[in-house]
Amino acid sequence: MIRLKDVEMEYDNGTRAIQGISLTIEDGEFVFLVGPSGSGKSTIIKLLTSEVEPSAGRIMINGFSVSNISGRQIPLMRRTLGVIFQDFRLIEKKTVYENLEFVMRAVGASPKEIKKRIPYVLNLVGLEQKSKSHPTELSGGEQQRVAIARALVNNPNTIIADEPTGNLDPERSLELMSLLVKINQLGTTVVVVTHEKDLVDRFGKRVVTIEAGRVVNDSIGGYVGGRIHG
Numbered sequence: 422m423i424r425l426k427d428v429e430m431e432y433d434n435g436t437r438a439i440q441g442i443s444l445t446i447e448d449g450e451f452v453f454l455v456g457p458s459g460s461g462k463s464t465i466i467k468l469l470t471s472e473v474e475p476s477a478g479r480i481m482i483n484g485f486s487v488s489n490i491s492g493r494q495i496p497l498m499r500r501t502l503g504v505i506f507q508d509f510r511l512i513e514k515k516t517v518y519e520n521l522e523f524v525m526r527a528v529g530a531s532p533k534e535i536k537k538r539i540p541y542v543l544n545l546v547g548l549e550q551k552s553k554s555h556p557t558e559l560s561g562g563e564q565q566r567v568a569i570a571r572a573l574v575n576n577p578n579t580i581i582a583d584e585p586t587g588n589l590d591p592e593r594s595l596e597l598m599s600l601l602v603k604i605n606q607l608g609t610t611v612v613v614v615t616h617e618k619d620l621v622d623r624f625g626k627r628v629v630t631i632e633a634g635r636v637v638n639d640s641i642g643g644y645v646g647g648r649i650h651g
């Protein structure tokens with residue numbers, strides 16, 4: 422479960438990016454985070470991944486209290502989260518398989534676990550034929566699916582995706598969002614930041630709308646007076 426309670430966040434230059442957000446995301450939920458540019462969506466993601474710290478309030482992530490977490494606990498907390506970045510952040514010198522192997526090794530997975538898990542996640546994202554390819558040999562959509570496989574490979578409780586369809590055409594965006602829905606149906610909590618109004622409308626999931634660092638709407642389908650932000 423993810424819980425933000427009265428969270429505020431101010432950047433060093435004085436920008437008050439988050440101005441009092443309380444939000445609970447239960448295990449197994451699928452949530453879209455939408456809102457205008459600069460409203461604070463990426464800052465929320467950064468708060469969840471501990472890239473930035475709140476100036477006030479409390480954040481709980483999968484049983485960890487982020488506000489007073491010890492240095493030793495941070496890797497354990499991060500392991501409950503699979504993060505998908507907009508710019509993929511794949512290692513170009515490694516093959517698809519090696520990219521996944523790398524993150525499994527980083528958490529101490531055994532060779533046996535690695536051998537079993539990687540084909541499973543590659544199959545889930547439809548890339549079992551591409552395990553020996555390098556990221557530069559793949560299309561944008563395929564690279565994005567490798568990024569999803571990498572986020573999933575250590576079996577996190579929660580997947581967080583910041584604009585995962587940013588560089589994809591509408592058809593690929595739909596495929597990718599459908600894949601995230603499938604992953605959610607297999608039991609993983611999914612939080613997706615997106616600008617894609619049409620896609621959000623299509624899926625009928627919970628939509629949290631952020632404006633000027635606050636939650637202005639939180640509902641299924643996400644309509645605010647008949648229109649949706651984002």
Ligand SMILES: Nc1ncnc2c1ncn2[C@@H]1O[C@H](COP(=O)(O)OP(=O)(O)OP(=O)(O)O)[C@@H](O)[C@H]1O
Pocket residue numbers: 432433434436437438456457458459460461462463464465
């Ligand atoms: N590193 C930073 N230093 C100072 N201010 C920042 C920093 N990053 C973001 N901001 C500011 O914080 C506010 C929220 O930014 P954030 O990136 O969270 O918005 P966003 O909703 O993700 O926007 P977009 O949809 O354009 O990605 C904005 O006013 C932005 O200018």
